[in-house]
Amino acid sequence: MRDDLARKFPASLLIDEKLDSSSAFRTKVCLCILIVGFLAVAVKLIVIQIVQHDFWVRYVDEQRKTALTVQPRRGIIYDRNFVPLATSIVQEVLCVAPHQIKDLEEAAQKLSPYAQMSPNQIVKKISSSDLYLVYLRRGLDVQTAEKIKQLNLKGVEFRSESSRRYPKGTLASNLIGIANIENKGIEGIEFRYNDELAGEAGKQILIRDNSRREIVALTQTVKEAQDGNHVVLTIDEVIQYITEKALEDIVDEFDPEGASAVVLDPKTGEVLAIANRPTFDPNLPATFKKEKLRNRVVTDVYEPGSTFKPIAAAAALEHGVISPDDRVYCELGAMRYHGHTFNDVHPYGEITFSDVLAHSSNIGMIKVVSLLQPQWLYDYIRNFGFGEPTNVGLPGESPGIVHPPSVWSGLSMGAIPIGQEIGATSLQLAVAFSAIANEGVLMRPYVVSAVLDSDRAPLKQFAPQALRRVIRPATAQMLTKMLVDVTNSGTGAAAKIAGYACAGKTGTAQKADLVNGGYCRGKYVAVFAGFVPADDPVACIVVMADSPKGKYYGGSVAAPAFKKIAQGILNRLEIPPTNPEEQQPPEQKDGWNGRKLAKKETLKQAPSRNPSDGPHMPDVRGMTIRAVIESLSVYSIKLDLEGSGIAISQSPAPGEALRAGRPCRIAFKRKDA
Structure with a gap:
């Protein structure tokens, strides 16, 4: 048949042959492509399953894993008696995994009361983030976190983190400083000792299933978090409170722009208290301004005024140009010196050098110091520690201002001895007075006594x-006796404590204008520096008030605060009076030593007694610890406080006689205990 078709239609046969040939070619090409494709897939499978097997296993595992940083617990800051001043607590962080939330608006509505954000704010925050976890709120307590968990919202997770707490609130806050939410110290001791306190972060690996849900049982700990070390300070919580209370009294009465006080142990250099006003509560970081963070004791430089006269007097006594009993003519209150007139507040004629210091005569001091060479005076100023940081170990410490004699003017030998043309911090002044109290030996001040590991x-x-x-x-002994005369019969009489020898010096300096130069009109710095007891000092105290209103003399503003602090310290350390016959019963006003009592602190009527018998024990039951300390600080008794909260019992009983040095035990109990 094919032959017949070929004879009838020769052309069609040729076409068919051509078609058969083209089809076969295409078939072969497709077959080749399929074979190559299968081979490529096979090779790829071999590569994946055999050659790259380990890589892809790791890749899949990584997709199921989430690395989590475990924050360590920051170390505790203690006072010298291991009273916690800064601690850390574990709190929950509310987080949301955006990709797991099906109805974002509904979730935002339910989380709003707990996140302290409006639903719209939550939606916006989650929608604008490309993070796996979005943090909504830090600092949740366990109870609140449990309530949120009961909502059974998919995609809501929690993370635990360490949060800083300061149980004493504003107490010593300018010294302690603060740490931020990232567990990093940014002020004070928290900043200076951040490396010791912070600890080392740990690491965990979270395993998730195909729905990205966490499989708790498979959580892997790669590195354990190492808690921070503890820092022990030299300060005493009670002395710190006494110091801050005295500063607060200055603020209430004189409304200064600022105030500071520092207490040192002159024999060791230990800082027992550092107080500042204004201050802040580190538990409420959103409520204070940055200037309130400043530790004025080490940062603020001021002309020390007459509190610098003992330093100049020391140089004169050491070089033998004068003795305490030598007499100096004080020009009846006015003297020209290198073209400038120096004045005394009160005019004096011929008085002893001891009286020059006691009555703070500028003219007498200038006359005496003019007998020295400028270099001699400069050497003693530097040896007392002025013009360089004390290296107390606190951030922001100023070196003060001391110019070398090469740049002094003819007026400098008149200005510097009375505390002008020189700048000092309160801590530098305290260190210098401590050297006098310590028989002439200068100690390095320090505020940290130890660093302990997490196991203490x-x-x-x-x-x-x-x-x-x-x-x-x-x-040093001659100078101490002269400083005692200051409080006994001189400008520092308001600092005198009955029964104790107090050594100190008042100072009143016009405030320097750091912007325009010269001095601020009508603004003064009131200072008192001293130590107690003078015969065996346990505390050196410097009190400074910046621009007080009304009264501005150091003897009127700072000296009474010195007395309050010193009296409290003597009671705290149980130092018996050296002259107990000087002590008299305190005058009673408003029911208790002139202090207006709050309604809850009203003293109960003690049994009747003869007023001539001396001081008697009041009834302090129902009072707070601070109220008891404040009320009993006027007596030379050994105060023993036990517990916390409200006073529930006392010994001696109300009405019993209070002889000097008698032990007084007060027991306290919390209302909720």
């Missing part, structure tokens, strides 16, 4: 360090 085993310990001898013991 010591890692570092700091001991007292004597830097140098500044003056001879005999000179």
Whole structure:
């Protein structure tokens, strides 16, 4: 048949042959492509399953894993008696995994009361983030976190983190400083010792299923978090409170722009208290301004005024140009010196050098110091620690201002001895007075006594360090006696404590204008520096008030605060009076030593007694610890406080006689205990 068709239609046969040939070619090409494709897939499968097997296993595992940083607990800051001043607590963080939430608006509506955000704010925050977890609120307590968990919202998760707490509130806050939510110290001790306190973060690996839900049982701990070390300060919580209370009294009465006080142990250099006003509550970081964070004791430089006269007097006594009993003519209150007139507040004729210091005569001091060479005076100023940081270990410390004699003018030998043309911090002034109290030996001040590990085993310990001898013991003793005269019969009478020898010096300096130069009109710095007891000092105290209103003399503003602090410290440390016959019963006003009592602190009527018998124990039951300390600080008794909260019992009983040095035990109990 094919032959017949070929004879009838020769052309069609040729076409068919051509078609058969083209089809076969295409078939072969497709077959080749399929074979190559299968081979490529096979090769790829071999590569994936065999060659790259380990890689793809790791890749899949990584997709199921989430690395989580475990924050350590920040170390505790203690006072010298291991009272916690800064602690850390574990709190919950409310988080949301956006990709797991089906109805974002509904979830936002339910979470709004707990996140302290409006639903719209939550929606906007989640929608604008490309993170796996979005943090909505930090600092949740366990109870609140449990309530949120009961909502059974898919995609809502929690993370635990360490949060800083300051149980004493504003107490010593300018010294302690603050740490932020990232567990990093940004002020004070928290900043200076951040490396010791922070600890080391740990790491966990979270395993999730195909729905991205966490499989708790498979959580892997790669590295354990290492809690921070603890820092022990030299300050005493009670002395700190006493100091801050005295500063608060200055603020209430004189409304200064600022105030500060520092207490040192003159024999060791330990800082027992550092107080500042204004201050802040580190538990409420959103409520204070940055200027309130400043630790004025180490940052603020001011002309010390007459509190600098003992330093100049020390140089004169050491060089033997005068003795305390030598007499100096004080020009009846006015003297020209290098073209400038110096004045005394009160005119004096011929008085002893001891009286020059006691009555704070500018003219008498200038006359005496003019007998020295400028370099001699400069050397003693530097030896007392002025013009350089004390290296107390606190951030922001100023070195003060001391110019070398090469740049002094002819007026400088008149200005510097009375505390002008020189700048000092309160801490520098306290260190210098401590050297006088310590028989002429200058100690390095320090505020941290130890660093402990998380188990409270010591890692570092700091001991007292004597830097140098500044003056001879005999000179220190003469100068101490002169400073006692200041409080007995001179400008510092308001600092005198009955029964104790107090050494100190008042100072009143016009405030320097740091912007325009010269001095601020009508603004003064009131200062008092001293130590108690003078015969065996346990505390050196400097009180400064910046631009007080009304009264502005150091003897009127700062000296009474010194007395309050010193009296409280003597009671706290149970130092018996050296002259108990000087002590008299305090005058009773408003029911209790002139203090207006709050309604809850009204004293109960004690049994009747003869007023001539001396002081008697009041009834302090129902009072707070602070109220008891404040009320009993006027007596030379050994105060023993037990517990916390409200006073529930006392010994001696109300009405019993209070002799000097008698132990007084007050027991306290919390209302909720």
